[in-house]
Amino acid sequence: xxxxxxxxxxxxxxxxxxxxxxxxxxxxxxxxxxxxxxxxxxxxxxxxxxxxxxxxxxxxxxxxxxxxxxxxxxxxxxxxxxxxxxxxxxxxxxxxxxxxxxxxxxxxxxxx
Amino acid sequence: xxxxxxxxxxxxxxxxxxxxxxxxxxxxxxxxxxxxxxxxxxxxxxxxxxxxxxxxxxxxxxxxxxxxxxxxxxxxxxxxxxxxxxxxxxxxxxxxxxxxxxxxxxxxxxxx
Numbered sequence: 191x192x193x194x195x196x197x198x199x200x201x202x203x204x205x206x207x208x209x210x211x212x213x214x215x216x217x218x219x220x221x222x223x224x225x226x227x228x229x230x231x232x233x234x235x236x237x238x239x240x241x242x243x244x245x246x247x248x249x250x251x252x253x254x255x256x257x258x259x260x261x262x263x264x265x266x267x268x269x270x271x272x273x274x275x276x277x278x279x280x281x282x283x284x285x286x287x288x289x290x291x292x293x294x295x296x297x298x299x300x301x302x
Numbered sequence: 303x304x305x306x307x308x309x310x311x312x313x314x315x316x317x318x319x320x321x322x323x324x325x326x327x328x329x330x331x332x333x334x335x336x337x338x339x340x341x342x343x344x345x346x347x348x349x350x351x352x353x354x355x356x357x358x359x360x361x362x363x364x365x366x367x368x369x370x371x372x373x374x375x376x377x378x379x380x381x382x383x384x385x386x387x388x389x390x391x392x393x394x395x396x397x398x399x400x401x402x403x404x405x406x407x408x409x410x411x412x413x414x
Contacts, residue, residue, distance in 0.1 A: 199320055206318035208311055218391040266395070269388050276381050279330040283378070 197249065198275050204248035205272075209233070210241050217251060217264040224253075224260045309361065310387050316360035317384075321345070322353050329363060329376040336365075336372045 204210055213227055228238045242262060245251045249271075253262045280288065316322055325339055340350045354374060357363045361383075365374045392400065 195320070198323075199318075202314060202318040202323070206311075206314040208307070211310075211314070214391060218393055220394075264391070264393055266393070269391065272384075272388065276384065279326060279376070279381065281330055281376055281378070282332075 194271070197271050200248040201250065201269075201272055204244050204250055207241070207244075209238075210245055213238075213241060213245065213262075214250060214264065214268075217262060221261050221263040224262065227262060306383070309383050312360040313362065313381075313384055316356050316362055319353070319356075321350075322357055325350075325353060325357065325374075326362060326376065326380075329374060333373050333375040336374065339374060 205214070209231060212230065216222060216227060216230075224235070224238070224242070227242070228235055231238065242251065242253065246253065250265060250268045251262050252265050253260050255261075317326070321343060324342065328334060328339060328342075336347070336350070336354070339354070340347055343350065354363065354365065358365060362377060362380045363374050364377050365372050367373075
C-alpha cells in the first residue's frame with residue numbers, strides 16, 4: 191500500500207514540527223484566518239504560509255479565500271489515518287485488553 | 303506543560319522517519335533482537351542503533367542485553383501520549399459525534 195505509507199509519512203512529518211502542531215491545536219477550536227494564525231508566532235507570513243502548505247499537502251487542513259481573507263479549517267477526519275496506523279501498532283497484549291474493555295462497556299448497567 | 307510538549311515532540315519526531323516506523327511496526331508483533339530488526343534494511347548496524355536510540359529516548363521502545371544479544375521491546379502504552387494529544391485535537395463537531403457514538407453503543411441490543 192504505497193499510498194497509505196505516503197499519507198502516514200506526510201501526516202507525521204507535518205506534525206513533527208512544533209509550529210505546525212500549534213497551528214493544528216488552534217484550528218481544533220475553530221477555523222481561523224491566516225493573520226489570526228500568524229499572531230502568536232514571531233514569524234514572517236511567508237514562513238507561516240509554507241507551514242500551512244505542508245499541513246494542507248498532508249490532508250490535515252483546508253483553506254479558502256473570500257476576497258483578500260484566507261480562512262483555514264482543520265479537515266474533518268484529519269487524523270483518521272493516524273488513528274488507523276496507531277490501531278495497527280497495538281501489541282497482542284493490548285488487543286486482548288481492548289477486547290476485555292469492550293466486554294465491560296457492553297455489560298455495564300445502563301443507568302450507571 | 304513543557305514536559306508534555308517535549309514528550310509529544312520527541313514521539314512525533316521519532317515516528318516521522320519511515321525506517322523508525324518500520325521498526326515500530328515490526329516490534330508491535332513481538333520483541334526482537336537487534337540483528338532481526340536490522341535484516342530488512344540495507345543499513346549499517348550503527349545507523350540502526352542510532353534509530354533505536356531515538357525511539358528509546360522518545361519512550362517508544364525499551365531494550366535489554368543478555369550476554370551479547372540485545373532485545374528490543376515496544377513499550378506498553380508507548381502511544382498513550384499521542385492518543386492524548388489526538389484526543390485534544392477533536393473539533394467541537396467531532397466531540398458531539400463521539401457523544402452520539404457512545405449513546406448508540408449503550409442502547410445497542412446486547413445480542414446483536
